[in-house]
Amino acid sequence: MLISAFVFGLLGSFHCVGMCGPIAFMLPLNRTNTFIKISQITLYHLGRLLAYSMIGLAFGLIGKSLYLFGFQQQLSVIIGLLMIAVVLIPYQTFSKYNASKPIFKIISKIKSALGSALKKKTPETFLTIGFLNGFLPCGLVYMAVFAAIASGNALSGSLYMALFGLGTIPLMTTAIYFSHFLKGTMRQKIQKAIPVFVVIIGLLFILRGLGMGIPYLSPAPIQEVVSTSMDCH
DSSP, rough: OHHHHHHHHHHHHHHHHHHHHHHHOOOOOSSSOOHHHHHHHHHHHHHHHHHHHHHHHHHHHHHHHHTTTOOHHHHHHHHHHHHHHHHOHHHHHHHHTTGGGHHHHHHHHHHHHHHHHHOOOSSSHHHHHHHTTTTSSSHHHHHHHHHHHHHHHHHHHHHHHHHHHHHHHHHHHHHHOGGGGSSSSHHHHHHHHHHHHHHHHHHHHHHHHTTOOBBBTTTTOHHHHHHHHHHHH
16 A cells, blocks of 8 residues: 555656646756755655645544544555546536635645745745645645555554645655656656546555465454454364
8 A cells, every 4th residue: 555655656656747847847956056955855755745644644533533443444445445436537526616615725825824834035035835745735736645545544644644745745846846747648658547546545445455375465354363363262
């Protein structure tokens, strides 16, 4: 599952460039000193990773509370079904029930803070821009959040989101240096592959939740393992 987080970020970064690319292109980078420019880009990515990790931590805690109530297997199945549903159900249907509408004021404040930060060139500015960038609405981040909830604890949720963020770094960095890289059929092909990969991750969560006793892929529920161990004794 953790490997899937990095791969998800890697493939999904083509979508991220389209959504967050304008922010990356507007970074007030130092164009004369290569070392300073690299350090500024690094701080920007660290800010995004920090935001993603905090989001994963929060939703991982939610997953842990559900696990404590005995919903381990059911939660994994539900998350898998949700991920598949988001891919299969037309976007127009979701737009009618947009859950982000009640928090538009918060989003507008984040955008305003981003606008102010983009006018500065201090080192902490790039960390701030990346951090705020990480909290902007994004469909792929929502998918990763589903997985963070299903991870079952705060640490795993935070790690999942951090690995997702790490996966987005290579292409986001390339886009900052070479904006023409965004053009071409390759980007379109990979964007088409993203929903397929989301469905695969969803199926993995469903298999894990079913507890079919398949090592690493669909391990048996803990209760069954304990029961079997007691029977052997």
